[in-house]
Amino acid sequence: MLTEAVLAMREPNPPSPVRPLAIEARGLVKRFDQTVAVDGIDIAVPEGAIYGVLGPNGAGKTTTLRMLLGIIDPDEGVRRVFGHDRPHDVARLIGYLPEERGLYPTMKCDEAIAFLGALRGLPLGEGRTRGRELLERHGMGHAIDRQIRQLSKGMAQTVQLLGTLVHRPRLVVFDEPFSGLDAINQGKLEVLIRDLAAEGATVIFSTHVIHHAERLCDDVAIIAGGKVPYAGSVDAARDRIPAQVRLETARGDGPWRKALPADARHDAKEGGNHFWYFPLPESGAEALLRALIEGEAGVLSLSIERAGLHDAFVAIAGEAAARALDETKEETRR
Amino acid sequence: MTDAFPSSRLSAMQAAWVIARRDFLAILFSRAFFFFLLGPLFPLAVGGLAGSIGGQVQREATTNLVALAMAPDDSARMTAAANAIGPQLAGAVPNFIPVAPGNPRAILAQQGAGYAAVVSGTPAAPHLTGPETELVQWRGAIALVAAQAEGKAQVAFAPVSIEAVQQTTAAARSDRIRTAQAGQLLLFLLTMLLAGMVLSNLVEEKANKIIEILAAAIPMDAVFMGKLFAMLGVSFVGIAVWGAGAGLFLLANGAAASELPAPALGWPLFIALGIAYFAMAYLLLGALFLTIGALASTVREVQTLSMPVTMLQLLVFFLAAYALTAPGSTLELGAIVFPLSSPFAMLARAALNEAIWPHLLALAWQGLCVLTITRAGATLFKRRVMKSGPAGKSKRLWSALPRDVSSRRA
Numbered sequence: 032m033l034t035e036a037v038l039a040m041r042e043p044n045p046p047s048p049v050r051p052l053a054i055e056a057r058g059l060v061k062r063f064d065q066t067v068a069v070d071g072i073d074i075a076v077p078e079g080a081i082y083g084v085l086g087p088n089g090a091g092k093t094t095t096l097r098m099l100l101g102i103i104d105p106d107e108g109v110r111r112v113f114g115h116d117r118p119h120d121v122a123r124l125i126g127y128l129p130e131e132r133g134l135y136p137t138m139k140c141d142e143a144i145a146f147l148g149a150l151r152g153l154p155l156g157e158g159r160t161r162g163r164e165l166l167e168r169h170g171m172g173h174a175i176d177r178q179i180r181q182l183s184k185g186m187a188q189t190v191q192l193l194g195t196l197v198h199r200p201r202l203v204v205f206d207e208p209f210s211g212l213d214a215i216n217q218g219k220l221e222v223l224i225r226d227l228a229a230e231g232a233t234v235i236f237s238t239h240v241i242h243h244a245e246r247l248c249d250d251v252a253i254i255a256g257g258k259v260p261y262a263g264s265v266d267a268a269r270d271r272i273p274a275q276v277r278l279e280t281a282r283g284d285g286p287w288r289k290a291l292p293a294d295a296r297h298d299a300k301e302g303g304n305h306f307w308y309f310p311l312p313e314s315g316a317e318a319l320l321r322a323l324i325e326g327e328a329g330v331l332s333l334s335i336e337r338a339g340l341h342d343a344f345v346a347i348a349g350e351a352a353a354r355a356l357d358e359t360k361e362e363t364r365r
Numbered sequence: 366m367t368d369a370f371p372s373s374r375l376s377a378m379q380a381a382w383v384i385a386r387r388d389f390l391a392i393l394f395s396r397a398f399f400f401f402l403l404g405p406l407f408p409l410a411v412g413g414l415a416g417s418i419g420g421q422v423q424r425e426a427t428t429n430l431v432a433l434a435m436a437p438d439d440s441a442r443m444t445a446a447a448n449a450i451g452p453q454l455a456g457a458v459p460n461f462i463p464v465a466p467g468n469p470r471a472i473l474a475q476q477g478a479g480y481a482a483v484v485s486g487t488p489a490a491p492h493l494t495g496p497e498t499e500l501v502q503w504r505g506a507i508a509l510v511a512a513q514a515e516g517k518a519q520v521a522f523a524p525v526s527i528e529a530v531q532q533t534t535a536a537a538r539s540d541r542i543r544t545a546q547a548g549q550l551l552l553f554l555l556t557m558l559l560a561g562m563v564l565s566n567l568v569e570e571k572a573n574k575i576i577e578i579l580a581a582a583i584p585m586d587a588v589f590m591g592k593l594f595a596m597l598g599v600s601f602v603g604i605a606v607w608g609a610g611a612g613l614f615l616l617a618n619g620a621a622a623s624e625l626p627a628p629a630l631g632w633p634l635f636i637a638l639g640i641a642y643f644a645m646a647y648l649l650l651g652a653l654f655l656t657i658g659a660l661a662s663t664v665r666e667v668q669t670l671s672m673p674v675t676m677l678q679l680l681v682f683f684l685a686a687y688a689l690t691a692p693g694s695t696l697e698l699g700a701i702v703f704p705l706s707s708p709f710a711m712l713a714r715a716a717l718n719e720a721i722w723p724h725l726l727a728l729a730w731q732g733l734c735v736l737t738i739t740r741a742g743a744t745l746f747k748r749r750v751m752k753s754g755p756a757g758k759s760k761r762l763w764s765a766l767p768r769d770v771s772s773r774r775a
Contacts, residue, residue, distance in 0.1 A: 101581070120374050124373055133577075137391065146387055
C-alpha cells in the first residue's frame with residue numbers, strides 16, 4: 032500500500048505559480064568519469080523561500096549546488112538563476128558558503144570580509160566598513176584586526192559567514208551550514224536564516240539533518256543517488272504519508288479486527304493490553320472509532336500522529352538512503 | 366536587505382583585478398618574498414666563491430715559471446733576451462727564474478718551487494727538461510730567446526700603428542648574435558627564476574579551500590588571469606629590485622656600460638621589446654604552470670611535476686638558441702610560431718633584424734596563446750578538479766539505492 036503511495040509521490044511537484052523563481056533547474060546531469068553524480072535533477076526554488084536540499088553524503092547535494100552556482104557546468108540540462116542561464120551573470124545577487132570553509136590565513140578579519148564582498152562587486156572600502164559593523168554586531172569587535180590564523184575555528188566560520196552576506200545578496204546558498212557548529216551556534220544560524228528570509232532573501236541550504244530542514248524550510252528537495260524523488264513543500268511531503276494510528280485495546284480479537292488494515296503491526300503486552308500500529312484508513316478516524324466501539328474492542332487509547340519529514344524521507348527515498356542519512360549524521364557527530 | 370548594484374556581475378577585467386590585487390599585495394608583503402628577492406644572491410655568491418677558488422687552483426695548476434739553471438753569465442743573457450722580446454709576444458715567453466745549475470730533474474722535484482720546466486746547458490746549446498706538454502709549449506720560445514741571447518737572430522720589431530674601432534660592417538651580424546644570445550639567456554634565467562612561483566599558487570588556494578569561493582563568485586578564467594597578472598607584477602618588482610642592485614654594484618665598481626654590440630633595433634626599442642617578451646614568456650609559461658599546479662592536489666605533486674616542466678623550459682630555450690644560428694630557416698619560423706619559444710626567438714630577432722612589424726604580429730600571437738592556454742586551463746580545472754564527495758562512495762550508494770520502498774514504522 033505504501034509502495035503504491037510512494038510511487039505516486041515520484042511525480043515531480045509543480046512549483047508554486049504565485050512567486051517567481053529564484054532558481055530553476057531541469058534535467059541536470061553531471062558525470063565524473065564513470066560515476067553519474069547527478070542524474071536528471073529538477074528543482075524550482077521560489078523567491079523568498081527557505082529551501083532545503085536533503086540527502087546523505089554522496090547523494091549529489093554539493094554537485095547540484097555547484098551546478099546551480101556555475102562552479103561546474105552540467106553535462107545535460109538547464110539551470111536558471113533569477114532567469115539567467117549563466118549564474119555568474121548574477122553573481123552580485125548571490126552569497127555562497129561552501130561546505131569546506133576556508134579563508135586566507137594571513138588576512139585580517141575585516142579584510143577577509145571585504146575581500147569576499149569585493150568578489151561579489153562590493154567596493155573594498157565599503158566592504159571593510161560593513162565588515163567592521165557586522166563583526167561588532169556579532170560580538171567579534173575585539174577580533175577585527177586579528178588575522179584569520181589567530182582565530183578559533185568557530186570564529187573563522189563566523190567571519191566567513193559574514194563575508195557571505197556582506198554584499199546583501201538576494202539569494203544565499205549554504206552547503207551543509209550546520210556541520211561543525213555546536214548546538215548554540217546551530218541555533219544562531221537558524222535564527223539568521225529565518226531573518227534572511229524575513230528580509231526577502233531566498234535561502235537554499237543542503238543538509239543531512241532532517242530536523243533542520245523540517246524546522247526551517249518551506250520547500251525541500253529530497254536527493255538520493257543523484258536523483259530527486261521529491262521536490263516540493265515540506266507539508267506536502269508529510270501529507271503524502273498517511274497519518275499513523277496508535278491503538279491500545281483490551282481485547283486481542285473480535286469482529287472489530289476487520290476495521291484494521293491487514294498489515295497492522297500488533298504488540299501484545301504482558302498486562303493483557305494490545306497495541307496496534309497502522310496507517311489511518313481512507314475512511315477516516317470517525318469510521319474507525321465507530322467500528323471499534325461497535326465491535327467491542329475495548330478501546331483504551333487511540334492517537335493519530337501526522338507523519339514527520341523523516342517518515343516522508345524514508346518512504347520517498349527508501350530505507351537504504353535513510354540509513355545512509357543516519358550514518359552521515361553519525362559520522363558528522365563523531 | 367539586498368543592495369541594488371549597477372550591474373549584476375563584475376566584468377572579467379574587474380574580477381581579474383580583485384584577484385590580482387589580493388595576490389600581489391599578499392605576496393609582496395610576505396616574508397617568503399623577501400627571501401625570494403635575496404634568492405639570486407645565493408647562486409651569485411656561490412658562483413663567485415667557486416670562481417675564486419677555481420682561479421686559484423688554476424693558477425696553482427698552470428704556471429709559466431721556468432727555472433734557468435745556467436752559469437750566471439748565461440742566465441743573465443737569457444733573462445735580458447727574454448725581457449727584450451717578451452712584451453712583443455704577449456705571454457708566449459716564459460718567466461725565467463735563475464737557479465743554481467744542477468740536475469734538472471732534481472730542480473723540478475724541489476718542493477714548493479713549482480717550476481713548469483728547467484732550461485740548462487748554455488744559450489748556444491740549451492737543454493729543456495720537463496713534462497711533454499711543457500716541452501711542446503716552451504721549446505720554440507726558448508729557442509728564440511737563446512738565439513736572441515747568442516746574438517744569432519736579432520729580432521727587430523717594425524712599428525705598427527693601431528686604431529681601435531667599435532665595429533666593422535663585416536662583423537656586425539656576428540657581434541649582434543652575442544647581444545641576441547645574451548638577451549635570450551637573460552630572458553630564460555628570469556622566466557626560469559620567476560615562473561616557478563606560479564606552480565604552487567593554486568595548490569595553496571586549494572589547501573586554503575578558497576578556490577570554491579572564488580569559482581562561485583567569478584569565472585575561473587578571470588581567477589587564472591588575475592593570478593597570472595599578480596605574479597607578473599611581483600616578478601616586475603623582483604626584476605626592478607635585482608636590476609637596481611646590479612646597477613648599484615656596477616656603479617660602485619666603476620664599471621662601464623654594456624660592452625655588448627648595439628642590437629639592430631637600437632637599445633631603447635630592444636629593451637622595450639625585451640620587457641614585452643619577458644611578460645609574454647612569463648604569462649605563457651605561467652598559464653601552463655597554473656594549469657598544471659591547479660590539477661595537482663598536493664605540494665609534493667607540484668614538486669614532482671616541476672622537473673618535467675623545467676626540462677620543457679630548457680628544451681624551449683635550446684630550440685630558440687639553436688634557431689638563432691639558422692636565420693630565415695624553417696627551424697627559426699618554427700621557434701617563432703611555437704608559443705613557448707616565440708618570445709625567445711623574437712627577442713633574438715630584435716637584436717639581429719631591423720623590421721618592427723614582425724614583433725607586433727608576434728606579440729599579438731603570443732597574447733592570443735596566453736588567452737587560449739588560460740581558458741583551456743580554467744576549463745580543465747572546472748572539469749577535473751571541482752568534484753565533490755568520494756566517487757567510490759557515491760557509486761556504492763547509487764547501486765545500493767532500492768527501487769521498492771517501505772516505511773520504518775509500518
